[in-house]
Amino acid sequence: MITTSPRALYIHIPFCTNKCFYCDFNSFVLKGQPVEDYLDALEHEMKLTVAQIRPEMIDTVFVGGGTPTVLTPQQMEQFLSSVRRHFPLSEGVEFTMEANPGTTDLDKLRVMRDGGVNRISFGVQSFDNKLLERIGRIHNVDDVYRSIENARSVGFTNLSIDLMFNLPDQTLETLNESVSRALELELPHYSLYGLKIEENTLFHTLYQRDELPLPSEDEELDMYLLIMNRLKQAGRQQYEISNFALPGYESRHNMTYWNNEPYYGLGAGAHGYHLGERHINIKGVQPYIDAARNQLPRLDTRPVEASEAMEDFMMVGLRMLDGVTEARFRSQFPGVELRDVFGETIDRLVENGLLQHLPREERYKLTDKGVPLGNEVFGAFIS
Numbered sequence: 001m002i003t004t005s006p007r008a009l010y011i012h013i014p015f016c017t018n019k020c021f022y023c024d025f026n027s028f029v030l031k032g033q034p035v036e037d038y039l040d041a042l043e044h045e046m047k048l049t050v051a052q053i054r055p056e057m058i059d060t061v062f063v064g065g066g067t068p069t070v071l072t073p074q075q076m077e078q079f080l081s082s083v084r085r086h087f088p089l090s091e092g093v094e095f096t097m098e099a100n101p102g103t104t105d106l107d108k109l110r111v112m113r114d115g116g117v118n119r120i121s122f123g124v125q126s127f128d129n130k131l132l133e134r135i136g137r138i139h140n141v142d143d144v145y146r147s148i149e150n151a152r153s154v155g156f157t158n159l160s161i162d163l164m165f166n167l168p169d170q171t172l173e174t175l176n177e178s179v180s181r182a183l184e185l186e187l188p189h190y191s192l193y194g195l196k197i198e199e200n201t202l203f204h205t206l207y208q209r210d211e212l213p214l215p216s217e218d219e220e221l222d223m224y225l226l227i228m229n230r231l232k233q234a235g236r237q238q239y240e241i242s243n244f245a246l247p248g249y250e251s252r253h254n255m256t257y258w259n260n261e262p263y264y265g266l267g268a269g270a271h272g273y274h275l276g277e278r279h280i281n282i283k284g285v286q287p288y289i290d291a292a293r294n295q296l297p298r299l300d301t302r303p304v305e306a307s308e309a310m311e312d313f314m315m316v317g318l319r320m321l322d323g324v325t326e327a328r329f330r331s332q333f334p335g336v337e338l339r340d341v342f343g344e345t346i347d348r349l350v351e352n353g354l355l356q357h358l359p360r361e362e363r364y365k366l367t368d369k370g371v372p373l374g375n376e377v378f379g380a381f382i383s
Contacts, residue, residue: 001088006274007059008256009087010040012267013068013079017100021136024198026269026283027066033285038268039079042291045266045281046086053264053274058087060253061095061116066121067104073111073217075262079352080115084188087264092159094252097381099323102119102143109154112302120151128174135167136202141181143247148185158249160189165223167195168203172316175223179230186317192227192242194220224372240317241374258320259312260332269298276304310341314381318355319374323365345380 015030015038061083071079077095089095096119097112104112104120112120122144126132126231144161148271151159163182165175182190195214197207206212215223228238236244237270240258254261265272270281279301282288304312310318310333317324326344329338339346346364354370354377370377 004262005053005056006262006264006272006279007057007090008253008261008263009058009083010253010263010265010267010270010272011083012065012265012270012281013063013071014038014066015070015250016067017070017103018136018138021134022198022203023136024068024201026120027282028285030070034289035075037289039075039082041289041297042079042267043082045292045345046298049266050086050262052296055087055264057090057144059090059093060256061087061093062096062253063117067103068110068330069112071108073108076108076111077115079137080112080117084116090225096121096251096253098123099147101139102148104147104150105149106150106154108157109150112244117281118156119160120156120264121160121162121189122147124161124182126170127178128170129149131167131170131174134169137165142291143179148187153341158189159186160191160251162191162193163227164193164195165227166215167211167222168339170215170223172219172222172226176226176230179227183230183234186240186245187253190236191243192224192231192244194215194224202341221372225381228371233248236369239321241321241371244263252282255320257339258316259328260309260316270298275308275325276309278302292301302337306336309333310336311381315378318364318366318377320369323356323363325364342381346383349380 008341012028012200015033016027019027019029065152072354074362095115097117100123124144125135125137127141127144132140148159162382163178168366188374190192197204203212221226221227226311231244232238236246239250240254243254263272264274265279265281268285269283272279282299287295313329313332314324328340330336346355346357350357353367354381356365356367358365366374366377
C-alpha cells in the first residue's frame with residue numbers, strides 16, 4: 001500500500017450549459033446555480049484537505065466536470081488562484097482542464113494559461129452536426145475548429161479531444177469521417193469512448209422503450225477496430241484501451257488511476273484515494289456548499305481491503321497496453337507475490353490468448369485479441 005501523500009489532484013466543477021442525453025456524471029445545468037458560493041466552498045475544502053493530508057508536491061492536476069470552462073474569466077481566475085494557493089505544483093506539472101467547444105473564448109483561454117493550465121481536453125464527441133444534436137450536445141463542428149484555433153493562438157500545444165462511437169444511428173462510414181476530420185487537426189492526443197447506456201439518463205429511458213437505434217455488437221466492435229487502426233496509422237500509439245498519443249503526450253494524470261496510485265479528489269461528487277481509503281463527496285451543489293463550510297464534505301468514506309486493492313491493481317493496470325509488472329505489484333503490496341494471488345486466473349487468460357506473459361520483464365499485458373475484449377479480462381479478476 002502506498003503511504004506517501006498523493007501527487008495527483010482532481011477537482012470537480014459540476015456546472016454545464018445543458019445535460020447531454022447520455023450523461024450520468026455529477027453535473028447540473030448552470031442557470032441559477034450559486035457558482036460563487038461553490039468556488040468559496042471548494043477553496044475551503046482545499047484548506048481542510050491540505051490540513052488533513054499535507055501535500056508534498058503535485059505532479060498532475062485534472063479539472064473535470066461538468067464543463068469547467070463555463071466559468072467566467074473572473075471566476076476562472078479566482079478558482080485557479082485558489083489551487084495554486086493551497087497546493088504546491090511541481091515545475092513540470094501537467095495541468096489539464098476539460099472544455100466544451102464553444103466555451104473557450106480568447107480571454108478565458110488567456111486566464112487559463114496564466115493560471116497554470118497547460119493541457120486542454122475538448123469534449124468533441126463527433127464531427128457530424130446531426131449526430132451532435134442527436135446526443136444532446138449544444139456545440140457544432142465550427143465551434144470545434146474555432147476552439148482549437150483559439151487555444152493554439154494563445155500558446156496551448158498539449159491538446160486532446162474525445163470522440164464517441166456506438167452512438168444512435170451512427171455508421172462505420174460516419175465514424176470514419178469523424179476520425180478523418182479529427183486527425184486533420186494533428187493533435188498529440190485522442191480519447192475514444194464507446195457509448196454506455198447509464199441509468200438516470202434520457203438515453204436509458206429511450207433504450208427501455210426500444211426507441212434508441214444503436215449499432216449491433218458486431219458493428220460496435222468494427223467501430224473500435226477502425227479507430228485503433230486509423231489512429232495507429234496516423235502515428236498515435238495506443239497506450240490504454242481508449243487513449244492514443246504521440247510519444248510523451250500520454251495523460252500523466254490518468255496514469256495515476258491506472259497505476260492504482262493515490263490522488264486527491266475535491267468538489268461535489270468527487271472521489272479520492274489515499275492510505276488505503278476511498279471517499280466520495282456529497283453530490284448536490286447546495287448540500288456540498290453547506291457541508292464544506294464546516295468540515296470535509298464527505299458522503300462516504302471506506303477502507304479498501306487488501307484483496308480489493310489487489311483486484312483494482314489488475315483491473316485498472318491491464319487497461320494500459322504496457323500491462324502490469326510483478327515489481328510494481330510488490331511495491332504496492334510488500335511481502336505478496338502477484339502470482340500467488342492471481343496465478344490461476346492469469347494462466348487461464350494466457351491459455352485463452354487474451355493475456356501475454358513476458359517472463360524476462362515479469363510483465364503481463366493484453367494481447368491483440370484481448371484488447372477489444374478488455375472487459376472480459378478485467379472481470380476475471382473480481383472475486
